[in-house]
Amino acid sequence: MTVILIIVAVVIVLGLIVGLGFIAPRNRRGSLEPPSKRRTLVDDRVVPPEEVERAALVEAEVAADLATHVPVDDVVVEEVAERPRFRDRLGKARAALSGAMGSIAGRSKIDAETWDELEEALILADVGVGSTQELLDHLRARVKVDGLSNGEELLGALKAEMANRLSGFDRELKLSSDSGPTVWLFVGVNGVGKTTTIGKIGVRQVREGRTVLMAAGDTFRAAAAEQLGMWAERAGAEFVRGNEGGDPSAVIFDGVEAASARTIDLVLADTAGRLHNNVNLMEELSKVRRVADKGDGTVTEVLLVIDATTGQNGLVQAKQFTEAVELTGVVLTKLDGSAKGGIVIAIHDQLGIPVKLVGLGEGAEDLVSFDAHEFVEALFA
Ligand SMILES: Nc1nc2c(ncn2[C@@H]2O[C@H](COP(=O)(O)OP(=O)(O)OP(=O)(O)O)[C@@H](O)[C@H]2O)c(=O)[nH]1
Ligand SMILES: [Mg+2]
Numbered sequence: 001m002t003v004i005l006i007i008v009a010v011v012i013v014l015g016l017i018v019g020l021g022f023i024a025p026r027n028r029r030g031s032l033e034p035p036s037k038r039r040t041l042v043d044d045r046v047v048p049p050e051e052v053e054r055a056a057l058v059e060a061e062v063a064a065d066l067a068t069h070v071p072v073d074d075v076v077v078e079e080v081a082e083r084p085r086f087r088d089r090l091g092k093a094r095a096a097l098s099g100a101m102g103s104i105a106g107r108s109k110i111d112a113e114t115w116d117e118l119e120e121a122l123i124l125a126d127v128g129v130g131s132t133q134e135l136l137d138h139l140r141a142r143v144k145v146d147g148l149s150n151g152e153e154l155l156g157a158l159k160a161e162m163a164n165r166l167s168g169f170d171r172e173l174k175l176s177s178d179s180g181p182t183v184w185l186f187v188g189v190n191g192v193g194k195t196t197t198i199g200k201i202g203v204r205q206v207r208e209g210r211t212v213l214m215a216a217g218d219t220f221r222a223a224a225a226e227q228l229g230m231w232a233e234r235a236g237a238e239f240v241r242g243n244e245g246g247d248p249s250a251v252i253f254d255g256v257e258a259a260s261a262r263t264i265d266l267v268l269a270d271t272a273g274r275l276h277n278n279v280n281l282m283e284e285l286s287k288v289r290r291v292a293d294k295g296d297g298t299v300t301e302v303l304l305v306i307d308a309t310t311g312q313n314g315l316v317q318a319k320q321f322t323e324a325v326e327l328t329g330v331v332l333t334k335l336d337g338s339a340k341g342g343i344v345i346a347i348h349d350q351l352g353i354p355v356k357l358v359g360l361g362e363g364a365e366d367l368v369s370f371d372a373h374e375f376v377e378a379l380f381a
Pocket of ligand 1: 188189190191192193194195196197218224271272273274332333334335336337358359360361362366
């Protein structure tokens with residue numbers, strides 16, 4: 001009996017020694033360095049190897065999943081990307097003026113040299129000869145009447161007059177009050193940004209809650225219709241196209257009829273780029289304009305798209321286009337490029353047509369409504 005008791009005691013003691021030998025190191029480690037989450041999971045209980053393996057697999061899957069997903073923040077930025085401001089995009093236009101203007105602003109008196117420098121700066125900034133002369137005449141009168149005496153005051157008066165010449169225009173894009181769809185027609189020479197502008201406007205109009213149809217009146221190249229089709233898809237607009245080489249008037253007419261049948265609010269009609277001095281092509285445009293109005297739709301805007309980097313040539317284009325189709329406004333694109341900006345003054349002064357929209361880049365959001373005050377401030381800032 002004693003022998004049995006001794007054996008049981010020895011077994012218990014041995015059991016205790018073996019048990020402590022395993023547990024103690026683990027506790028020590030745990031108390032010295034706080035375990036990571038992963039280590040807690042695995043270390044604080046006895047985990048079978050297959051469970052560890054499965055956990056690792058799940059973790060790898062989640063990591064791969066996260067890596068292939070666009071972060072939510074990025075999606076939000078795309079959706080509500082802020083409109084660009086003139087100030088941020090008119091870098092080059094501003095650079096064209098700011099050097100000369102800085103020098104004029106530093107002058108303590110207004111003399112012949114000041115006038116020469118100002119005239120040169122305005123011409124170089126694309127304001128055009130006619131508008132430059134008118135601005136200088138106005139400023140000379142102001143110097144006399146208001147007693148302006150230094151360069152800074154002179155520039156203040158110039159800014160005010162530029163803003164004044166750009167004010168009083170109706171820049172709203174009109175919608176028809178009749179029952180059929182509203183039609184906006186886009187015209188201009190090659191490559192100025194007509195199709196891109198339609199795309200940008202479509203995106204904006206759909207976002208504002210209108211239903212839109214884009215009509216590919218540029219039947220000159222198949223690629224032109226495809227380009228517009230991609231914008232339509234992007235904007236969530238309906239799309240009508242014709243055959244390559246087909247009659248552009250017919251395509252636009254079909255577009256308007258389709259829009260009417262589907263009670264779509266707005267038809268954005270693209271046209272092929274054409275040289276303003278090509279008589280046949282300008283006549284074709286007159287026909288497009290007439291036919292677009294024939295069905296259920298009403299043309300409320302005929303927008304001439306002008307590439308701002310072409311400078312004073314834009315004025316010549318505008319004169320010719322307005323003879324073929326009565327223009328309701330100008331969309332001035334690529335003002336973010338090497339354009340000098342003064343063309344805006346010339347268009348208003350010489351043609352009396354308002355710049356309604358300005359393109360400040362190639363993206364869907366890079367189209368802003370023209371704001372005279374903001375524009376002049378950005379030009380001189
Ligand atoms: N930087 C800049 N590029 C622009 C702007 N608007 C259009 N573009 C670019 O100008 C190029 C021509 O644009 P389109 O829209 O194809 O011009 P289009 O007038 O339809 O050309 P055609 O149909 O060939 O007469 C494209 O590369 C556009 O991305 C703008 O405001 N700024
Ligand atoms: Mg085009």
